[in-house]
Structure formats: C-alpha cells, structure tokens
Amino acid sequence: MNRFAGPDGNIETEIQKSLLNIDGGIMNILSTVIRKTILTVSFVSLLPVITLTVSAQELNALVWCDHADDKLLKPFEEMHNVKVNIKTYEGTGAALSIIEQSAPGDWDVLVVDAPDAPTVAGLGLLEPYDASTLPMSDLFPQLTEAPFNYLDGKRYTIPEKFGYYGVAYNKDKVDPEDMKTAEVMWNPKYKGRVAVYDYYFPTMQLVAISMGISPDNITADDLEEIRKRLLEMKPNIKMVGDIVSVQNALVNGDVDIILNAAEFVVSGLMPTLPSLDWNIFEEGGLMWIQGLSIFKDSKNKDLALEFVKYVVSPEGQSRLATSECYWAMPANSTTQLSDAEREILRWDEQPGYLARSVPSTISRPEIDAKMLDIWTEFLQK
C-alpha cells in the first residue's frame, strides 16, 4: 500500500484533503486565483467588444494602399468615435471582384482610379453626390471638372489625389536639362540606362504627346507611327517593370532614368535619396487621378460623406499626400505641406504643371488589343 494513500487507497483524495487543511486550504486559494484569472481574462477579452459597443459605428472602406496609414485614419476615428476598417486593393478589376464577392452594404467608401468611376457607377454600385454638400471650392478645378467624375450629369466621384506620368531620374547621373523634353526617350546619351514603368497605355500616350497627338484622341490610324517611335526607343531601355522593380533598378544604379513615372515612384524615396528627382515634359503632361466615391448600398452614408470631407480637407490631404505607400499631389490647393514636402512634390509649380497636362483616361476597346500587341512587341527584342 502506498504510504501517501488514505484508507480508500486513493492518493489524490488524501493529498487534496491535506492541502485543504493548510491555512484555510491551498485549494481554496488556488480556486480563488483561478476564478479571478478567469474573470480578468474574460474582462480583457470582452474589452474590445465593450469598446466597440461604445463606438459602435464602423466605416468599411475599399481603398488604395495610401489610405492605410494610422496618421490618416486615427484623427478621423477619434473625431467621430468610429472605427475605420480598410481593405486595400490594386486595379479596378480587383475592386470589382471584391465587391462582387461581398454582400450589398458591406462597403461604404471606395477609392477608385477616377477615369474608371463612370464604369463603376454604370454598374449601379455608387451613390451620386449632392454637390451642395461637398467642399469643392478649394480643389483644383482641372480635377473636379474632368468629365469622368460624372455619369448622366450626376457626380459619382471626388478627386482626392493626383500625379503624373513623366520622368523620374538620378540627378547625379543625368543632365536635368535633358529630362525636360520628351526627346529624352530617344536620347542616345542614355543608351541602356532607362527603365520603363510597365503600363502600356500611358507610355504610348506619352509617345503620342511627343508626336503632337492628343493622348485622348489616339486613333487606329495613329498606332503605326506610335509603334515605330516606341520601337525606336528600345536601345535606351534596360528594363521594364512594376513600381518596386523600377525603384530597385534606379536605387541599385542599374538605370538612371525611369520613363512613364514621376512623383509616385520617387517622392517617397527623396527624403533619404536627395539625388532623385522627377518632372513632366515640356510637350505636355499626363495626369493620373484617384477619386473617392460612396457606395449606393452603404448603411453609413452620412459617416461616409464625413470621411470624404475629412480626406479632402487640408488636414486629411497633407496626411494622404505623404503616405508611407506613395507620395503624390493632394487635390486640395490649400493643403499645408512642409517646405521639404513642397519641394519634393514640386507643389509651387502645380499651377503650371496642371495648365499643360491632361488626364490619362482609359483605353478604348477598339484600339486596346492592338496597343497591347504593340507593347508586347516592344517588350521583345
């Protein structure tokens, strides 16, 4: 028989009994500790639920990566005592597929490539804005009055940020004077020293601008000449890639120039790499614009509108312009930027830049396939 066992031979029972007899019973103490621990853990676990109950309202936003910064979202959350849930995406096609897989009302706010807004609105997904409720007066009119903000006379999007397709470069390796003209695309001085941001449509629009063709009015008849000029550019081209790839190539010294790029590729790097710079061409600039829209089925339309107003306010705009994901121009002309940020974004030059730029729209189906064929040919030898 085990010496620790009681009369019934059960060791565990005897140990428990002896423990209970020590100073009020260790088991009692243990059970108190366990009870308190469970209560504490339960309270801590429920804390977010309690907090959410206090700030019950949530805003669900389908956005680009530049809207993911705490510095942009926190002030709005604190101001309205709400939680902003974001999901980032790339490309309108990806957004449409996310929306398709969601239930109506799941999303409140959409950041969209502004030229695609009529397409999204045409699918019945967006709520038209009431112009009288919007703080439009400080936004650049070249952006707010662009035709793609409207469908059937109703406004579906508000421009919030914009930038250009131009040229980005390393000032230490090139002559900045050469960068001012679109002829740099064919300048033999830069043979094998050029990268191209891989987006066929604006690249071919830039070639069109250099040829004096309006980028919005490229026709099938223009394509052969554009093709020839594009292929003539080939000796200068070292690589073609996405944003990260062309950034890497520039920073690693493999190229000195990035075509079809501008502030969105290099501005975020410029505070630490001051030798980088960008500009648009004298022949004309090509703008990209992103806009904010509200979903038709949103259950929080008032809050969504408040979010839109916050983002286009001078405070929201300065935070959005210098997001960690990428820098670009705020749509609000009264945005407060630091001196360094103004210089990097060429903020003081914007009136002139805007005056000689046109928005890059979307390609037309009748020439799109042909343009992609030309681009594929360009990518080959």
Place this chain on the structure above:
Amino acid sequence: MAKESKSLKPLHIDYTRWAFHPALWFTICFFIFPLAVMLAISFWQRVYGRLSATWDVANYVKFFGSDYLIDSLTNSIEVTVLTTVISILLAYPLAYILAFKVPKRIQGILLLVAVMPFWTAYVVRSYSWLLVISENGILNVFLKGIGLIDQPLEMAYGQGATVLGFVHFFTMLITLTIYANLVQIKSSYWKAAADLGAGPVRIFFRVTLPLSVPGIVVGAFISFVIAIGDYITPQILGGGTDILIPQAIMLQISRAANFPMASVMAVTLMAVVVLVYAISAKHMKMERV
C-alpha cells in the same frame, strides 16, 4: 477445353469502385475539366471586352504568325534548356562527390545544406540576387574593390540573370535526383568492370554515367517543367524585356483580360511539356540499376 472456358468468361468492370475513386475524381475536377475549359476558350475571341464563343482558330493563327509572340516561346525554350544544361553540369559532380567521396556520416548534413535554397521564398531569393548582381551590388563592389574592374559589369536584367536565378535553384534539385540514383548503383558493376581491365575513367563513362541517366533525366525534366512555367524569376531578374511565355500570358490576362489568347499560349506551353516528357520518359526508368 480449359482455354475455351477462359475465353468465354464475361468481362466484368466494377464501375462503383471507379466512380468513388477519389484520385480519379480529383484529377477530373482539378485537371481534366479546367484543361478542357482552357482548350475550349482558346477557340473563342475577346470582342469589345466580352468573351465570344466563335469556335475558330484565329488566336492560334495570330500566335504562330506573330514574331513577337512566337519569340516568347523561343525565349522560354532557350532559357529553360540553357538552365537545365548548366544545372546538370554543376549538379553531377556535386552529386558524385556527395555519393562517393564524402563519408556517409556527413552526407545527411550536406544534403540538408543542398536543399536549403528551397526554404527561401521564391520572390525573396530573386530580389536577393538583384542585390548581388546589380551595378551597386555586392559583386561589382567587390570586383571594383580588388581592382579587377573599373566600370561595373552589367549583369542584372536580361536572360543571363534569369538563367542565373534558375540555376541557383535547379542545381540543387538535380543534385538530389542524381545523388538518389548514384547511391543505388550496385558496387558489383564496378568490380566486374575493373576485373575486366577497365580503368576509373572508363568505368565512369561506360558504367556509372549510363546507369545514372535516369537520375539526370528525372531532375532535368522536373527542372524544365518548373522553369518553363515560372513567372516570378524572369519578371524580377529578367527585367521585363525579352519576355518569356508565362510573362506573355500574364500580359494578356492582367492588362487585357484576353483569356482566349492566354489559353492559346498555355495550351502551346503544355504541348511543349508533353513533347519533352514523351522524349525523356523512356530514359527515366531505373530497371538496370
């Protein structure tokens, strides 16, 4: 008489066993059905943003009639064949040393080291190579530092860089298949060859090398299949010029949603893989080892 009754035995097929065979259904659902859909779509057209079931061969005619599209296929074959050949040349000596010249107790450790490249994420590995071979990269800085070069060598972005990235990965893969083959060769073959008067070189070329062909072919085939369908490495290291067929496929899908043309390219890619398998299959058997 017995022969007669055997020939009269009715043929019995157990359909229920096949119907519930999970592997068969898995293959039908996730291979044969998608393949059939892809093949069907390759005969369609994309007209004004929508797919139209035209059932013609216009996409095939366009693919095989366009130099810039065919170039993507020839570039792919060129890069893949070069990768496979270089990988075999590097892998064979490595596998041979591992199998016959290294004590058995440390073979396991060295094999572990050999498979280490597989543990790194594909994208990370490709970007890491850029840090090594770019103009401001480790290699150029080192070569300039020791005075071997004045101007940096242009190694990044091109087919050479893609082949380099591939070789780094596939050398180790082929090393494993050749090693697994070599260690199975019976030593009696070498003893017999030596008894008959063959020297070490002759034994290698007449006995060891022929018997290790299955290991070489299996490794080469796996490498070929993976490399010819790879998108990441050529996209990052190749620099987006002289594109390979997976890049051309992605271009059609991501930029134009032209699934019919992308399907034509994918079907062609598959045909190349099947052809390579048909050529190499008979050499994969290890019966003689």
